[in-house]
Amino acid sequence: MMGGNDRQAYDRGSNIFSPDGRLYQVEYAREAVKRGSASVGIRTEEGVVLAASRRVRSPLLEPRSVEKLHKVDDNHGVASAGHVADARQLVDVARRAAQVERLRYGQPVTTEQLTTEVSRHIQEYTQSGGARPFGAALLVGGYVDGEARLFETDPSGTPYEWRAAAIGGGSDDLRKHLEEHYDEEMGLNDAIALARDALSDEDDEDEDGEFIAVAVVDEEGYRTVDVGEDAASDAE
Template sequence: MMGNNDRQAYDRNSNIFSPDGRLYQVEYAREAVKQGSASVGIRTNDGVVLAAARRVRSPLLEERSVEKLHKVDEFHGVASAGHVADARQLVDVARRAAQVERLRYGEPITTDQLTTEISEHIQEYTQSGGTRPYGAALLIAGFQDGDARLFETDPSGTAIEWQATAIGGGSDRIREELEEQYDPEMSVEDAVALARDVLTDEDDEDGAEPTIAVITADGYEPRDGGE
């Protein structure tokens, strides 16, 4: 039977597997994501909607300072959940990747390329000594050449493509609602209304209006406080 000291050794190191094949620090990072307010992504034929709930814990807080949605380039945006500072670092990684692609090849980065760059960077922090996993997850949305894409990355560096999904606190409940209400033929405006609906929590007295951004053939468009 494994002693407490052995358990603590696996618990403290992000790059050592436990005997049952687990990376505890990565699992803890996933739990950190669940402590953050929720973000939602909904893909339609005409674009992608990103929306994020905001917790305003004081009437003195400036709502615009709570940033959950970020523009990466003209046709890409991300929504975050988890530690805000960690998410900011990942947003910077995404923006640099988009700039490098543009400068090197004279073309905009594709959504799957952008997702790969971010997820590979995240994964490095699960196997490098002296580092810890990012305590944030991202929804990466893009629209190029008539093709809407929506990906999720988590603290392990795993990337998954979705039609509609949620990350952060209450994401399981929100995903269930999306499964019931999502229609792949819905319009962008219908998706905006659905995102607002699933992010509304009557029991959350600290909640403010969600921030929303839409990515279509016209580019990234912030709405209701999106960056």
């Protein structure tokens, strides 16, 4: 069994495997994600719903300044959990990848390709000396060529595709809630209601949805939705 001093030796390098095959810095980055406020994504035939709990630490803080939902391009959006600054860097990677595809080929990047590009960038930081893994996870939702898709990236650089997913604090309980109530035939409005219910159950402060941000990606593109409105209503 490894002693504490031995373990600390492997903690110092983000690209050094421990004798039992673990990368401790990646595991710590996953813990950083779990300490962040939660985000959920739900895929429907009509599009993808992204929702995030915006944790407001002071009544003096403007809730809209807490960015958890990001537009990548007209066909994609991202919900994040974990370190906000790390998430912004990854969103910039996604935006550049979307722009390059549009400029080179005159068409939108597919959601799978976009997620792969971001995941490749994340993975590089798990095997490079002098760098640390990103302490953020993303839910990437897209609607391209009439098809809605939803992916998750984690600090290891591994992408997963989901029908419905949760990241951040309380993600295990949120995922159970989604498993119990998700319906493949639900529409966007039902998915918005499910996302709000899941996040409200997780945080009592959000029972009225006041600090829950919602965005939709469908055939009309990416747009935010005011709490209390349906998917047909655009936010200012």
